[in-house]
Amino acid sequence: MNRSVRQGVSMRRLILSITVAALALVPLRAAQAGPIIDWDPAFFYEQDATPYNSVPGHELFIVGIISVFGPPLDFLNASDPTKDYTFYLHGLISNGTAVSSFPPFGNFFTTTYNGGVIEIYEGTPRDAVFDPFPPNANVPSTFTNGTLILSGTMVSFYWQSNDFSRLNTGNAEGHILWTGGAYFNKVSHNELPCPSLFTGGLTWRPSLMVDGYVFRHQGKLDLDCPTVAKSSTWGRVKTMYR
């Protein structure tokens, strides 16, 4: 095999590798249209935080009770009276709150965070409780007792609030990359973790709040596994470049 032929074969292999990689990664649409996890509620707590301000460097914690599982986790029953399914987010370090004036309404408040770890537990008995003024004897402990079924890291988490919505509402979201847990294989695709979006609405309306928490969040997790652009086989792909 002379030099030019070897270069041609190498080039074909290179193109093939790039193409297969591209086919494997092109995200046309998420494999799941609905949420894999839905919760109602979760509560946020952070030292010295208010719905309008977060101190740079302070850590945000979130505890939540899962109410519904969707595919591929729909073999779990969130209503099982003998168990609770809970999650605990920690390690979210505040970058402080940016204030954006919006006359004549008022102000928007946006707080971004660095880092973050999410842990989802299956516990027995059903004992998770949002006791006031966390951390305390039951928070976060009743949200972390049990089997760790999923864990992951949070990226680009933020919340948005304002001082003019009549019903005290905003939103929060961040991206999760799953890294472990008993059901990690359920949220991975071709042995690679699928990203998830943590998203939903926030409220700080007093009638729904528990003392000592900053926000009440009703949200969900979507599994954004990319799907290939077109089903194929190695043979077919190779044929294209022969």
Add this chain to the structure above:
Amino acid sequence: MRRFATTLLLVAGIAGSVAISPARAQEQVLLDYFGFDFESPIVVPNTFGGVGNGYVGLGEVPLINPPLVADYANFQYSYRITGLTAISRLVNGDFVVVDYGGPGTLTIYEDSKTSGTPLDYGSNPPNATAPSTFIDGTPILIGTLTSFRFIYSTFSGSGSYESDFTIVGGTQLANIPVPQRAGWQFAGVTKNTLSVPDGYAHQVKGEAMIPAPTPTRSSSWGQLKRIYR
């Protein structure tokens, strides 16, 4: 005087029960929903919330709490928000505030899992399956939406909406006591997921709240009279 005071208290109570005023009014979550939204009709193209554009939300209702009754083993539950028209759109930097007129309507439908139609968002709504597959069941709850406001950031691609929610109809209307029919609802919205079908604007995750029942404590005539003797 004692008798007069006792009589007043007994009249204020209901059938021997005394209402205990909570420290602050409490609310309860009636239902939780998720889905997607789109605009129809579109008066101002390529401008979400353009004045005159209609707002529509479609989706599933995975959680329904008492006093409503749900049977998830045999039925699927869906929702539609409709009847809202943008009347004001203000932009400041990355932030947009859109106010809607109406009133709009939030309707919850119950449809058989065996004989009903599977929910199908399709693409570029309205289309052959959306909203039709979401609204072909029994409307179990109908509520009007007023003071509907949509707030979002074009930078983050996310935001929220909120409105008053007054329950006015549906086959389960009688399950909701009259004092609990004036509630509210809100949602988080985002574009930051691959799951948004083509032609839809945002993914939506919302919930509706109603006032909690007034707490009561059982008592007897004798116990009441003793307080004032």
